[in-house]
Each structure stands twice: as structure tokens, then as C-alpha cells.
Amino acid sequence: MSASVIDGAKIARSVRERVAREVAELPTPPGLATVLVGDDPASAIYVSSKRKQCVQAGIRDLHRHLPGDITQEELADVISELSADPAVSGILLQLPLPDHLDAGALISRIHPDKDVDGLTEVSAGRLATGRPGLRPCTPSGVIELLDAAEIPITGAEAVVVGRSPLVGKPLAQLLLQRDATVTACHSRTEELAAVCRRADILVAAAGVPRLIGADAVKPGATVIDVGIHRREGRLCGDVDFDTVREVAGTITPVPGGVGPMTIAMLMANTVTAARRQSTRAGSPSGPASSA
Numbered sequence: 278m279s280a281s282v283i284d285g286a287k288i289a290r291s292v293r294e295r296v297a298r299e300v301a302e303l304p305t306p307p308g309l310a311t312v313l314v315g316d317d318p319a320s321a322i323y324v325s326s327k328r329k330q331c332v333q334a335g336i337r338d339l340h341r342h343l344p345g346d347i348t349q350e351e352l353a354d355v356i357s358e359l360s361a362d363p364a365v366s367g368i369l370l371q372l373p374l375p376d377h378l379d380a381g382a383l384i385s386r387i388h389p390d391k392d393v394d395g396l397t398e399v400s401a402g403r404l405a406t407g408r409p410g411l412r413p414c415t416p417s418g419v420i421e422l423l424d425a426a427e428i429p430i431t432g433a434e435a436v437v438v439g440r441s442p443l444v445g446k447p448l449a450q451l452l453l454q455r456d457a458t459v460t461a462c463h464s465r466t467e468e469l470a471a472v473c474r475r476a477d478i479l480v481a482a483a484g485v486p487r488l489i490g491a492d493a494v495k496p497g498a499t500v501i502d503v504g505i506h507r508r509e510g511r512l513c514g515d516v517d518f519d520t521v522r523e524v525a526g527t528i529t530p531v532p533g534g535v536g537p538m539t540i541a542m543l544m545a546n547t548v549t550a551a552r553r554q555s556t557r558a559g560s561p562s563g564p565a566s567s568a
């Protein structure tokens with residue numbers, strides 16, 4: 278029997294609509310500062326669609342486009358200035374940066390309460406210790422998809438293939454927080470298919486086209502494909518969709534699965550950040566303290 282297909286585009290739309298309602302209820306609209314360095318065409322497209330969707334939801338567009346030859350110090354100053362600016366609720370530094378810039382050092386300049394990509398060490402620490410904070414967008418999009426599709430997470434065997442700081446590792450932590458029994462696989466995992474076959478929820482985030490075949494899927498499992506690749510002019514994921522859909526119970530397509538969720542969760546994070554900052558502004562510790 279063919280798996281039911283999760284409609285990520287539809288779920289992302291409902292998240293964006295929820296964000297727009299939440300924005301309308303805030304006393305002042307949140308502001309998102311996207312920071313684009315140089316003229317990489319793919320990055321320019323990503324940033325422009327983030328800005329467009331944010332504006333549609335009522336989020337203020339505080340974009341900065343900076344020259345590709347900007348120095349580390351100059352860019353660090355821009356990020357520090359945005360971190361201190363009360364009009365800026367969230368900061369997104371579009372990656373990759375030109376080779377001469379140290380992305381890690383620049384990300385660490387983003388105030389953790391404005392870290393809408395969830396990439397600072399403070400955000401990673403908050404996630405690892407289960408404290409409130411901003412979570413990376415793609416992994417939280419996966420959780421949102423599972424919830425929207427009413428896939429039970431508590432007590433489920435979850436296998437995450439990939440352990441990057443951007444996707445696999447934070448996703449494993451989010452699933453653990455939701456009381457799944459989590460296995461994290463990576464490039465050195467032995468008998469990958471056998472480990473994956475244990476999963477009630479299998480997430481592929483390895484960056485290897487069609488790595489996950491039907492032999493790696495337990496009948497009836499939920500399969501979430503984070504991978505995205507262009508092959509022979511078509512997009513595909515880390516999952517061999519056509520064969521896996523005959524075994525899985527539920528599956529996400531590529532495109533139209535996890536992809537649309539990432540920007541939707543960025544918008545949701547921007548609202549969360551704005552709320553947190555307005556609460557802090559009213560507290561004795563003042564706005565944006567990094568406690």
C-alpha cells in the first residue's frame with residue numbers, strides 16, 4: 278500500500294498564517310534583519326524569499342546587503358549594532374559567507390535572544406539543557422510536520438540519519454525532548470539500513486541523494502526527508518521516494534515536504550524572539566540581557 282504523503286507546503290502555509298495572526302496581536306511589529314554578504318545568486322534567492330514571506334506576515338524587513346569584500350571587523354560591527362538595536366527582533370546571517378570571513382566568530386556576535394536561526398553556542402546550549410530558547414528552523418520544522426500529521430512522538434523509536442549542528446544533532450535533541458527513543462546515525466554508522474529499520478520515525482538528513490531505500494524502512498514507518506538535491510534537472514531528497522512510499526506509512530516529498538517549513542519556522546522564531554524581548558524590556562533586567 279502506498280504511504281500517505283505529508284503536504285509540507287500546506288502545513289507551512291498554516292504556520293505562516295498563524296504567525297501573521299500573532300504579529301497582528303503584538304504592540305509593535307517584529308523586525309527581521311537578514312544579512313547578505315556578497316552576490317552569491319543562490320543566497321540572494323534564499324534571502325529574498327525569506328524577506329518576501331516575512332513582509333507578507335507583517336514582519337518588518339530590516340535587510341542589510343553588504344559588499345563581498347567587507348572585513349571581519351566591519352561585519353562584526355554590523356552584527357553587534359543589530360544585536361543592540363531594539364527595532365531588530367531577529368538576525369539572520371545568510372551562510373555560506375565569503376571564504377575570508379570566519380562565520381563561527383560572527384555568529385557568536387548575534388545576541389542569543391535574536392538568534393532566529395538557532396545557531397549560536399548559547400542557543401545550542403539552551404537546547405541541549407532543555408531551557409527555553411530559539412531552535413534551529415529546519416529541525417523545528419520537522420517537529421511541526423510530525424505534529425501536524427498527528428504522528429505520535431512520545432515513546433516512538435526515532436532514527437535520525439545525519440548529525441550536523443544545523444539539522445541532525447538539534448533534531449535528535451528535539452525528538453528526545455519529546456520523549457522519543459532516539460538513535461543518531463552518521464557517516465561511520467555500520468549497518469545503516471538495519472538501524473534505520475528499527476525506526477517508527479526515520480529522518481534522513483545526510484545530504485546523500487536517495488541514500489535511504491525501501492530496505493531501510495520498517496513497514497508503516499513515518500519517513501521525513503530533509504535532503505535536497507538537484508539531479509538531471511529535478512529535485513530529489515535523501516530518500517528514494519518511489520520505492521520507500523510502497524513500504525512507509527507516511528512520507529514527505531521533495532520538493533514540498535520539509536523545505537517550505539524552514540522559512541515558516543524562521544518567521545515563528547522571529548515572533549518568539551520579539552515576545553521574549555518585549556517581556557524582558559518590561560523586566561528589571563531590561564531588554565535583551567543574555568542571562
Ligand code: NAD
Nearest residue numbers: 415439440441444463464482483484503504505535536539
Ligand atoms: P552536512 O553535510 O552538514 O551533514 C551531513 C551529515 O550526514 C553528517 O553528520 C554525516 O555524518 C552524515 N552522513 C553523510 N553521509 C552519510 C552516510 N552515507 N550515511 C550516514 N550518514 C551520513 O549536511 P546538513 O547541513 O545537515 O544537510 C543535510 C541535507 O539536508 C542536505 O541535503 C541539505 O541540502 C539538506 N537541508 C535541507 C534544508 C531544508 O530546508 N529542506 C535545510 C538544511 C539542510
